[in-house]
Amino acid sequence: MSFSRRNFLIATGVAAASGSVLTACSSGNTSSAGKAGKQEAAQAHASTVKIGTAEDSKGPAPEVSGAKKGGKVYLLNDDDFSHLDPQRVYYAWNSLAVVVLSRSLTGYKIGDDGSMTLVGDLATDTGTMKDDGKTWTFTLKDGIKWEDGSDVTVDDVRHGFERAFANFITEGAVYAQTWLTGTQEYRKSYSGPFKGKHLKSIEISGKSITFHLSEARPDFNYVVAMQSYAPTPVKHDKKQDYDKKPFSNGPYMIKSHVTDKSMVLVRNKHWDPATDPIRNAYPDEFDFTFGIEQQTAADRxxxxxxxxxxxxxWRTVPQDRVQQATAKAKDRLFEDLSSGTSVYWINQTRVTDIKVREAIIRAWPTAAIRQLQGGAHRGDYATGIMSPLVAGYESQDVWGRLKNPAGDPAAAKAVLKKAGKTGTKVVYAYMNDPVNAKVKVIVENALKAAGFDVVSKGIDSTTWYDQIGKLDNGFDIYWGGWSSDWPTGYSVFQPLFDSHNVVDQGTNYCHLKNPDVDAAIKAATAEPDQTKANAMWAALDKQVTELGAFIPDVYMKRLYIHGSKLGNVKMDPQFDGCMLYKMYVK
Incomplete structure (x- = not known):
């Protein structure tokens, strides 16, 4: 099963690692290369995800201080959106736009401090769970309209889920389809609604829709917040052509869209802010221009x-513009944690001795690597795989990385010697680009000083995940990044550490096969009390870290710039770009 947020991170993480996103500016990052720093962003976001109440789900969204309605915002981007049909939206890039066009059953209310509260968006609340999570019911709010003034109905909601089974929907999420049919080969069970058949596992009555799942999914109310499960109006569904101009039930609608050139969003007059607890929608219009290179956009x-x-x-400030942007436009830069964690995987199939893995981790020169890849702008030092943006995150430091992010080859050497493993050969795979060539030298020096025999192999970044995804990849240590599809532990730990995913091109990149970990994943997944489940995921974060499945690197950050006439420009913690629905024109 592929994960959209991971795929988004592949592109951005690879770029960051190669230096095309950020490098150190001249404001003093070098002095902190060997120190842990305050981890301000990581600590600020820790445990800031919660499930809201019916009251939290009422609109309108809290007003932004000093904001006013009106004006036009211009978006300068290099790429057009690959899809706008909500059922085909699975990448964060597309979600940034679609979130103002297509509302889902649930969504995230973002606080001024970046906290996330899951609330009912189209639904009156975050749903009613029965059978320990196998049955979920949602009820639509009154006053939800499509752009033509017609009501959004439970038929439309059901249609959104059912059309996701159609053969032309190849890019969207597949979670609900799998759980509604009980198989990953879901199209063999149901081929979509276009021949007049409906899923037996979805029931509608009045304004309520009930989902009968094949397994307990206590976090299903998070899953239905994905744009892939937004409704599509039955009477306006143009199948493949719906992607060109989807119908809106959000605050904006598409006025025009010239592929790869431009797109204009204007107000949807039938959107009622009293029904929407998430979106403020201050500007009157958004004008997108595509084909503008990242450096050109930054210069402008x-x-x-x-x-x-x-x-x-929506592109970050590029490497060679950070210093200039900091000097000339510091008050217009905005930076925050992205949803991704960067790590270096340790191949459990090849590196079987925990003491060897411990020595690798203790020797690892995280501080020097971060410095080459952007310094503090690259991210806060990570201590596990679970991002601070995931519900239940707890600060832990199994390997003492915060105390000594520079690494300790001498201590690592002592561990190797005591284990009788001095001279162990390790194969380090790296992306074959200028920055990572420098990282390779730092890594080689640290591991050799610890007593390892190091062999380095350069890999083209365009085939990186194809190469490390091989079951017999021939590598012991290799970089990876991960970002969850929704902010609970399931979409981190199940794909990354479930032994069933140790397959060719699977997502268990470290090849961990541990019965205790499998059991912990299963237990946390089935736990109906999400507060308890969050604590179980946090414990699992510590468990896989202790096993030496990876070397924690950083909780990744992203740096952007905006024009001086815009206010409240902030990053969406789910989609790693600025929120259109919170900003305003001064």
Whole structure:
């Protein structure tokens, strides 16, 4: 099963590791290369995900101080959206736009401090669970309209789920389809609604919709927040062509869209803010221009002239513009944790001795690597795989990485010697680009000083995940990044550490096969009390870290710039770009 957020991180994480996103600016990052720092972003976001009440699910969204309605915002981006049909939206890039067009049953209310509260979006609350999570019921709010003024109905909601089974929907999420049919080969059980048949596992009555799942899914109310499960109006479904101009039930609608050139969003007059606890929707219009290179967009935003004063880009400030942007536009930069964690996997199939894995981790030069890849802008030092943006995150430091992020080859050497493993050969795979070539030297020096015999192998970044995804990849240590599809532990630990995923091109990149871990994943997944489940996922984070399944690197950050005439420009913690629905024109 592929994960959209992971795929998004593949692109951005690889870029960051190769230096095309951020490198150290001249403001003093070098002085902190060997120190842990305050981890301010990680600590600020720790345990800030919660499930809201019916009251929390009522609109309108809390007002932004100083904000006003009106004006036009310009988006300067290199790429067009690959899909706008909600059932085909699975990448964060597309979600940034679709979240203002297509509302889902649930969604996330983002606080001024970046906290996330799961609330009812189209639904009156976050759902009613029965049978320990095998049955879920949601009831639609009154006053939800499509852009033509017609009501959003439970038929439309059901249709959104059912059309996800159609053969032309190849890019969307597949979680619900699997659980509604009990098989990953879900299209053999149901082929979609276009021949007049409905899923027996979905029932509708009045304004309520009930899902009967094949397994207990206590976090299903998080899953239905994904854009892939937004409703599609039965009477306006144009199948494949719906992707060109999907019908809106959000605050904006598509006025025009010229592929790879431009797109204009204008207000949907039938959107009622009283029904929406999430979106403020201050600007009157969003004008997207595509085909603008990342460096060009940064230059224009730094210069801040004309309409660019009202502009922003969803691409980060590139490597060679960070220093200039910091010097000339520091007050217009915004940076925060992304949803991704960067690690270096240790292949459990090849590196079977825990003491050898411990020595690798203790020797690892995290601080020097981070410095080469952007310093503090690259991210906060990680201590596990679970991001601070995931519900239940707990700070833990099994290997003392915060106390000594520079690594300790001498201590690692002592561990190797005591285990009788001095001279152990390790194969380190790295992306074959200029920055990672420098990282390779640092890694080689640290591991050799610890007593390892190091062999390094360069891999083209375009085939990186194909190479490390091989079951017999021939590597002992290799970089990886992960970002969850929704902010609970399931979409971190099940794909990454369930032994069933140790297959060719599987997602268990470290090849961990541990019965205790499998049992812990199963137990946390089935736990109906999400507070208890969150604590179980946090314990699992510590468990897999102790097993030496990976070397914690950083909780990744992203740095952006905006024009001077925009206010409240903040990053969406789910989709790693600025929130259109919270900003305003000054």
């Amino acid at each position: 935003l730094i210069a801040d002239s004309g309409n660019d004063q009202y502009a922003v880009s």
